[in-house]
Amino acid sequence: MQILVLTSNPDVHAVLPALDLLPHRVRTCRPSVQEFLAAGRCDAALVDGRTQPFAACQLSRGLVATARGIPVIGVIEELVAPQIDEDCAVVQLVLASAGPAEIDARLRLAGRRRLVDPEPEAAAAVLAVGPFVLDVHAWTVTLDGAPLALTHHEFELLKALLLHAGRPLTRAQLVSECDGWTDGTGPRAVDCHVRAIRAKLGPHRGLVRTVRGHGYVLPWQPPGTSAPAGHPAATR
Incomplete structure (x- = not known):
């Protein structure tokens, strides 16, 4: 597992000394959703809550x-x-002093739940970032609770930015992420849809x-928050 x-x-x-005794590939990143998204693929995320459990619970909600x-x-x-508290969104809890057998069992159980439990898939269909709520199955995006009237291409592009919130995407990456677009779609079309x-x-x-010189990004924000008053608009 990664x-x-x-x-x-x-x-x-x-953080978890016995993890060194297991044959898993282990990487680290700083405790933020942005760093998590930038770190790439993994099979499980371990959140260090040894000294700041409240902050770890807050972070876990953003990760989920x-x-x-x-x-x-x-x-x-x-x-x-x-x-x-009950707001903690982690799948499992493990003590920092746990032995390798317990850690391995918890990782396997968490991975098994991901495969057989339909609840994570259902939860993944709805994503909240700042004032946006994306429902992939219903093909809708709401902004502060109001539905946005988007064309197919606009929906696909905004969906890509929301799914990768906090990670800058090039125009080529946006084209590849958008269902129904082709490799022949040029950067000017992306810019037009963004406008x-x-x-x-x-x-x-x-x-x-x-x-500038790269593409576009929609910064990650905790669900339900908006840009601060007076936030400058991003323009090309």
């Missing part, structure tokens, strides 16, 4: 909203266990930002 450990400690051994079914496992110390989307976002148009 394991991604989200921690501010550069020494993964300090964007991880599209990837198991999120919390690593805690026994002393902080009473501070874990149309921004026009429909009204005061939120600045949430679709231009990355």
